[in-house]
Amino acid sequence: MMDGNAEADSTLIFDKETLDKVYEKVAPSIVKVLVKPFSTGFVVSSTEKHNMVAVCSMLLIERKEKIQVRYSDGDTAVVDHTEKVSNSGMTILYARKTGKARPAVQFGVLEDIICQKIVSLFPYKDGLMMFKGHIGLDDCTCEDSSGNIIPGQNVFSFTCPVGGSYSKDPDTDSDIKKRFMVLTIGAPVFNLDGEVLGMIDWFSRSYDLKFARKSSEFRDELNKPGRVNWQGGSRGAGQRL
Structure with missing residues (x-):
């Protein structure tokens, strides 16, 4: 259980060199x-x-x-x-x-560990955007948008907006937000070895990870x-x- 100090949780720290290697491999x-x-x-x-x-x-x-x-x-x-x-x-x-x-892409297997670091890439403007996050299958912690540490179980946390469906009305502010949200749906999620663990899906107003425990079966x-x-x-x- 965390004491609320993000700096004390090593699972929240991503090494830039590692992220660069993953990007170069999967982009x-x-x-x-x-x-x-x-x-x-x-x-x-x-x-x-x-x-x-x-x-x-x-x-x-x-x-x-x-x-x-x-x-x-x-x-x-x-x-x-x-x-x-x-x-x-x-x-x-x-x-x-x-x-x-x-x-x-290569497919990996989601391990039954406390917390696993993940990244996802999707096209944005003329390039690619990378998001980082975590999957926790047992007791784990994640950080919310306000920087608070939250204990949880079977958590898929991600540094990106909430997933949502697409609205065809181009004149509303909510539609502009949804246009951005929908970009992440369907994006592959990789472990730090550059292997696909699943694909971002959405359920209600939260993210889900499609075939997260069955990526090898999908392969x-x-x-x-x-x-x-x-x-x-x-x-x-x-x-x-």
Whole structure:
């Protein structure tokens, strides 16, 4: 149990050199999905002609326009088709290769420890923004926006705004805030070894971490033959996004 002194809790301290190494490792795998409002994706694998980009399915509901993605180096690519991964809330975009190798993320396993440091990256303006945070599966502590130390259990704390849905009314202040909030939904969460532990989701007015304890199962699902329902194209029946 903490005494309320943030400086006494080593789990709240992040080493800049470590953060820089994580950024350099994972940044090439982060993708900006060019829809309105844009969303975050990350490269999980590739085929001979396409990079496979994972995105949050809820952000692609009722999309009728042609989807494009932009890589961290500025290159853009057209998405030829999509797949919905069963029981994950994830959709795979098949983006045409642009001639450059796009590294796929590596998946890690969320350990049952007191507190684990994490980071997340998502596209912002012309670059990438990194947020840092913690996952606590047992007794743990986190720091709120006022700097107070809060004891908790099964906590996912993050230095970013509360997640929320997107409003189509462009004339309200709340909409402007929600435009920023939605950018973080679907962003991958990494441990300090640069391995994906999950993806930021939202529930009510708080963040959640999708497949946090099942990232290895998600990885295995991606590698399983016939793992998805095709959405469009001639390979099988499915509902278009």
